[in-house]
Amino acid sequence: MTHDYEDLGLVAGLEIHQQLDTASKLFCGCPTERREPEESVRSFTRYLHPTKSELGELDEAALEESRVDREFEYLSFDTTCLVEEDDEPPGRLDAEALETTLEIAALMDCTVVDSAHVMRKIVVDGSNTSGFQRSTLVATDGEIETEDGSVGIADMLLEEESAARIEEHDGGVTYGLDRLGIPLVEIGTKPDISSPEQAREAAERIGMLLRSTGKVKRGLGTIRQDVNVSIEEGARVEMKGVQSLDDIDDLVEGEVGRQVALLEIAAELQTRDAAVAEPTAVTEVFAETDSGVIAGAETVFAVRLDGFDGLVGREIQPDRRLGTELSDHAKRHGAGGIFHTDELPAYGVTEAEVAALREAVGAGSEDAVALVADDEATARRAIDAVADRAEIAIDGVPEETRGANENGTSRYLRPLPGAARMYPETDVPPVEPDPSDVEVPELLTEKVERYQTAFGLGSGLARQVAYGRHMPTFEMAIERGADPTTAASTLESTLTELRRDDVPVENLTEEHLLSVLELVEAGELANEGIGPVLTELAEDPRLSATEGIEAAGLAGVDREKVRETVVEVIERNEAQVREEGMAAFSGLMGECMGALRGKADGEVVSELLREEIGKRSD
Incomplete structure (x- = not known):
């Protein structure tokens, strides 16, 4: 059903939660890499209960959560420390995470606070061993642009990521501590969004700005969108856990329809x-x-x-x-x-x-x-x-927090949280952010234009590289002298093809990729051999790029050896060459490359093949 959103008084806002790609967690020195549950070395259990804020109030959402008596199990790893287990006070706010947050604030024209104070936000669903999440307001009053007008940025917070939910079972929930404490930036927009399409565009714009820093994590679960929706006669509803940008407009549309339907039911109930x-x-x-x-x-x-x-x-x-x-x-x-x-x-x-x-x-x-x-x-x-x-x-419509379903609908989770769940963190001193030294990074949209004009990439490939997870590797490859088109196609096309062929490309390091591209540029590996060599390196990451060439059987051949192979192919197809002349080139080129199996550069093969055909066509 299509709705007149202006007539209904649709008001929407976004909360974007993005993990930062830092070396350490927000309040300890533990690494931010994710682990598999089976890698855990021990576990422990806790029961959590809500506490009153400084004003003596109990948060309604936390209170409802506590009514269900549950045991929480936590999986620890060989990288887990006492801070994550809540057996030791937290350390200072991670400087790298704060610097990245200031970059993001600059990209969104936000005003940075004079003093950033860490606050405790009560959560008793088990997602934090301490029973609260630490959160710090860093910036306010920013703005982004959409086709339907500007959308204000109300606030930007730096906070710790929650523990990862592993499984829910009778009587409790199991969490993994590998994710707990990863730095997370939370960006809240003002309620300036007036249509489902604008909600999606705003989320896409924020996502582009975040990735422009080159310092955010990528992949499923590293970014989450919450959507706040209300209509004039309805109520504010927060939908949590929107994983895909493609779902945002459907969820907003679906929530508007739900509120309209509930209002119609309420009107009929009141009549009765x-x-x-x-x-x-x-x-x-x-x-x-x-x-x-x-x-x-x-x-x-x-x-x-x-x-x-x-x-x-x-x-x-x-x-x-x-x-x-x-x-x-x-x-x-x-x-x-x-x-x-x-x-x-x-x-x-x-x-x-x-x-x-x-x-x-x-x-x-x-x-x-x-x-x-x-x-x-x-x-x-x-x-x-x-x-x-x-x-x-x-x-009518209750204010509440809802969970996003995959089909564009939502389900009840809990009441909307209020200010009663926030109070100051006494273990971490405040910091005074200094935005004066922050360098505003190049936007991804600007990179696309530069890749086209400076490197001659097509618009599609330029966008793939700029928005892809291998963008920093591409930039490094160019600095080392790699051919831009070869580097781009390797990182975006070759790796994708290998992944589809079940090659474990996740084992390839940045140095593997850069070394292979350097060997291509030096003439020691033909473009056609990039895929086979990367396959060998993925299967055995201990190999160097040169060893990968040998393992793939692609040790280069000199020019005269290439000529010998070309002559052999022509002699096998002598009648075709006499009859067709240079028109036979395309078919013979493929046969030559197959015979050389990627050991020679295609341009060299092409040059010698044309030369030898010409000799026999005169």
Whole structure:
């Protein structure tokens, strides 16, 4: 469905979280490389609980998180230190991370703060061993440009990345400490975005500026986008964990549609004088049930939703209904989900049981009933959460934090956090950032233009190189005298082809790539041999580039040896040469290169082949 976003009063903003590619973590000297869970050397467990802020307040999001009693397991590695395990105070703010953040601030025309104070932000979902995340405001009041107008940058923070969630299981969650503490820059825009398309363009622009520094990590999970969306009669909703830029406009559009649908439901509920009754136990109604889920439960609780009949099952997003929203809240409190009368009888629940359920809670024909089946404590918490969410449905759209789904929809995560979860970090002294020495890096868009004009690259290849992860290697190769086109095609095309052929290109170091390109420039390796040599180096990274040439059987041949091969090919095809003359060149060139197997440069082969054909055509 297409919406008139201006008429609806759409207001959106972005929060971009980007990992920085520094040598050390933000508050300790541990490396920032990721590890595999099976590499862990030990583990330990913690239980986390919320604490009051300096004002004596408890954050609502942290409080809800704490209502689910969970054990958190942390995997430590041979690179994990006591700071990461929260057994030692943090060190000073990493200077390299701060310098990179100041570069990013300059690219976005931000004003740098006079004094940067580290703050503690309470998080009790287990993603930090300490129970809080350290965050530092570095800059404010910036701006970026989009086709639909400028978008303000409200704030830029430098903070520590959370621990990586490995798996969730009964009773708890397992995290890996390899990611915890990686420097992370958080960029929050002002609510200046007025369409899904502008949201995506703004995110793309910020991403380009971040990559222009050459000092941010690349790859899945290294950048995350959160999107804040509201419409005039709706509420501010924060959608977390948007992994792909391609999803942003779909998510904004989907959230607008969800809020419109919830407002329509609220209007109808108000017309019906809807209300929510007190939850009650209805276990006896299902004493003889054939429903597997309910039969295996200790207790069944139900809540009567006056005036909700037919609305609990109404779709608000593709494959998501008001009942799905209620179910999200039940799941948040440990239950597997809910049943409701808009979808019953089904799932083994009979018509007779539905009638008995309605009678047990006093539901009339215009009422709906939602139920939860689980152990008594879980079922009680879950049905109370369902009742609370149903109450809100009568009023309209709740402010909340939601998780982005892959299909452009979203699910409830927790209430919106507030200021009550922030308080000063006493273990790390403030710093005074000095932006005067910061050099503003060349933008990627400017690099594309330079690569075209200075190096003669086509627009497509120039963009691939500038925006690709091997851009710094390309720049270094040019400094060492490599041919720009050869370097660009090697880094963007050859490596991609090798990866598709399951060659472990991740084993190739920058020095491998630069050395191979230097040998090509020196005439010791033909362009055609680059792929085979890189394959050998990827299979055995201990080899030097010269050893890779030998392993690939591509030790170069001199000019006379090339001529001998060319003559042999011509003599095998003597009749064709006599008949076609120079027109036979293309076919014979391929045969020559195949016979030489990349041991000779194509230009040399071409020159000698033309010469020898000419001799026989005169």
